[in-house]
Amino acid sequence: MTTFVDRVELHVAAGSGGHGCASVHREKFKPLGGPDGGNGGRGGDVTLIVDQSVTTLLDYHHSPHRKATNGKPGEGGNRSGKDGTDLVLPVPDGTVVMDGAGNVLADLVGHGTSYVAAQGGRGGLGNAALASARRKAPGFALLGVPGGLQDIVLELKTVADVALVGYPSAGKSSLISVLSAAKPKIADYPFTTLIPNLGVVTAGETVYTIADVPGLIPGASQGKGLGLEFLRHVERCSVLVHILDTATLESERDPISDLDMIEEELKQYGGLDRRPRMVVLNKIDVPDGKDLAEMVRPDLEARGYRVFEVSAVAHTGLRELSFALAELIAASRAAKPQEEATRIVIRPKAVDDSGFTVVQEEDGLFRVRGEKPERWVRQTDFSNDEAVGYLADRLNRLGVEQSLMKAGARSGDGVAIGPEDNAVVFDWEPTVMAGAEMLGRRGEDHRFEAPRPAAQRRRDSQAERDDATQEFNDFKPF
Template identity: 85%
Template sequence: MTTFVDRVELHVAAGNGGHGCASVHREKFKPLGGPDGGNGGRGGDVILVVDQAITTLLEYHHSPHRKATNGQPGAGDNRSGKDGQDLVLTVPDGTVVLDRQGNVLADLVGQGTTFVAGQGGRGGLGNAALSSARRKAPGFALLGEPGEARDIVLELKTVADVALVGYPSAGKSSLISVLSAAKPKIADYPFTTLVPNLGVVTAGSTVYTIADVPGLIPGASQGRGLGLEFLRHVERCSVLVHVLDTATLESDRDPVTDLDIIEEELKQYGGLEDRPRIVVLNKIDIPDGQDLADMIRPDLEERGYQVYEASAVARTGLKELSFALADIVAKARAAKPKEESTRIVLRPKAVDDAGFSVTYDEAEDVYRVRGEKPERWVRQTDFNNDEAVGYLADRLNRLGVEDALMKAGARAGDGVAIGSEDNAVVFDWEPTMMAGAEMLGRRGEDHRLEAPRPAAQRRRDRDAERDDAQREFDEFNPF
């Protein structure tokens, strides 16, 4: 049964915003007291949070679809809808977040580091919030925005100071077991280790972590063995340790050739050229192993490697190795720049930035309007409500979309699409949209809320309506 997963594809969906409410206050002796529709609640976010107690992405391997809760709709009597609850997903330290194209969205290192993977939708405004001196009683409300939905890839890269690399059965797990308190599985057959092992080593005043990469064989960088799956776990290390088996039973192998092959695989993988290397000649407790170590050590030192002889079984050479690694790790930590506190970067918009763009799409024969505000306003509009559509037209006009369409060459009857190609609202453009108020009357002014007419005026109006009706009847019935 799988117990370790270091790469998953996660489908996240933030909560939708609640719709605003269109309501008119009513009470005894005051049946039409004005708009009182509340706002919709905000949809919940999907948030990734680092938890160092977690070491695998197994949970998301079994349940890759995650969704936050929606915001509740507003109600009358100025009652706003409840906000959706954020969905917090804990991930291991060292998790990298990528999109489906492989672009890095976030690198989560350190306890409590967070990343908003899906932004919750805004709640729609109710008609109480939309009312003004000119728009006393809006007969519409804004819809809630849909939450952000996307597919992301989570990759776990172990946060370790020292990485052990080498052929299967070279003794990497045995070294970790004696250098630290880790208890990896150890056996006398290849590919015993199926997941990276991580241990903590204390050498003097320096405490560092050590990990191994299982299954490195020729062709690992192209996917052979297990190397490609786990090479990412050495990317954050400060030093690479080549563990060479000096007592191998395979006649076609020798430690120097093993070193050259592993170095070639690391070169093909890339990104590790600047890491210092140490060579450990392991299993010197075996007589033939000690003899072979004495033969190849001068050649390795001539290449510039620091060479240490060790035996995990006899526990020889371990102290010198652990202190040598601690020295390299301490120097690497000192060379790193100190982490600065979080800074807020302000990127003001250009003075001539209109906030939208208008382009002509020859393939679709439409003028396409793209921009955060126009697209958001379209999502918030209830197109079954004429007054809401007119309100959208006024907002677009104030933003300058009408003028931009004219400058782009749009004429009456041309198609205009607001939004992306796969999710756009398309309509036939009429310049009269600039006068949206004239199309729908004096929008937002509810005559029911006007002061009552005097009795004499009401009688005159009734008599005029009756006379008009009688005149129309006489015209169609001359006999």
């Protein structure tokens, strides 16, 4: 049964915003008290956050679909809908978030680091919020915006100071078990280590973490064996330690050729061959192992490596190795630049940035793209003529119609607002004025108009009576 997963594909969906409410306040002796429709609630976000108690992505391997709750719709009496609950997903330290194309979206390192993977949709405004001096009683409300959807890949890269690299069964697991309190699985067959093991080592005043990761074989940088799983977990380590087996039973292997092969794989993967490194000749408790270590040590030192002869079984040479690693780690940490205080970066929009673009496609269709017009379209109830008119007002004020004219659009041309897979398409009819300016009183309720003067009311009543009398006189029964 799988107990460790370091790469998963996750499908996240944020909550949709609740719809606004179109309502008119009514009470005894005041049947038309004005609009009182409340706003819809905001949809919940989906947020990834680093939790030190989480060490694997196993939960998301079994349940890859995660969704936050939707916002509630608004109600009459100016009651706004409840916001959706945010969905917080804990991930291990060192999790990299990527899109389907492999582009890195976030690198989550450090307890509490978070990333909003899908943002909840806005709640729609109720007709009370849409009322104005000219639009006293809107008969419509805005719809809630759908929540964001995203398919992401989570990839765990172990966060450690030291990585033990070497062939399978070179003694990496045994070494980490005696240097730290880690208890990895140990056996004498290849690929005993199938998951990274972390141990904490204290050497004097320096405390550092050491990682034992899956063994390396030729072709690992191209994915052979467990190579990619191995190399991924080595990327973040500051120091690499070559564990060379001096008591191998394979006749075609020796410590020098093992080192050359591992160095070549690190170079092929990219960048790992430039990390600080040292060499550990392991299993010197075996008589032949001790002799071989003494033979190859001068060659390794001639290459510039710092070499240590150890035995994980006999606990030989471990103290010197742990303090040497602590020295390298301390130097690596001192070389890193100090973290600067949080800065607020202000990126003002360009003076000529209209917030949208108009592009004519090959088939002659004019496509409008932009955060505002696309959101406004999603918020519009197209079964309500008044809501459609309100959308026309907003697009006209934003300058969409003027931009369409400049782009060469003519009456009857097709115009699409939004991406290809989710766009609203209509035949464009240019107007001098759009929306309420064109229709004069759209969005207004005549019942809320100011009373007419008495003389005007008398004239209108007399005209209505005259019309009724004329209709009666003209009526001729069969």
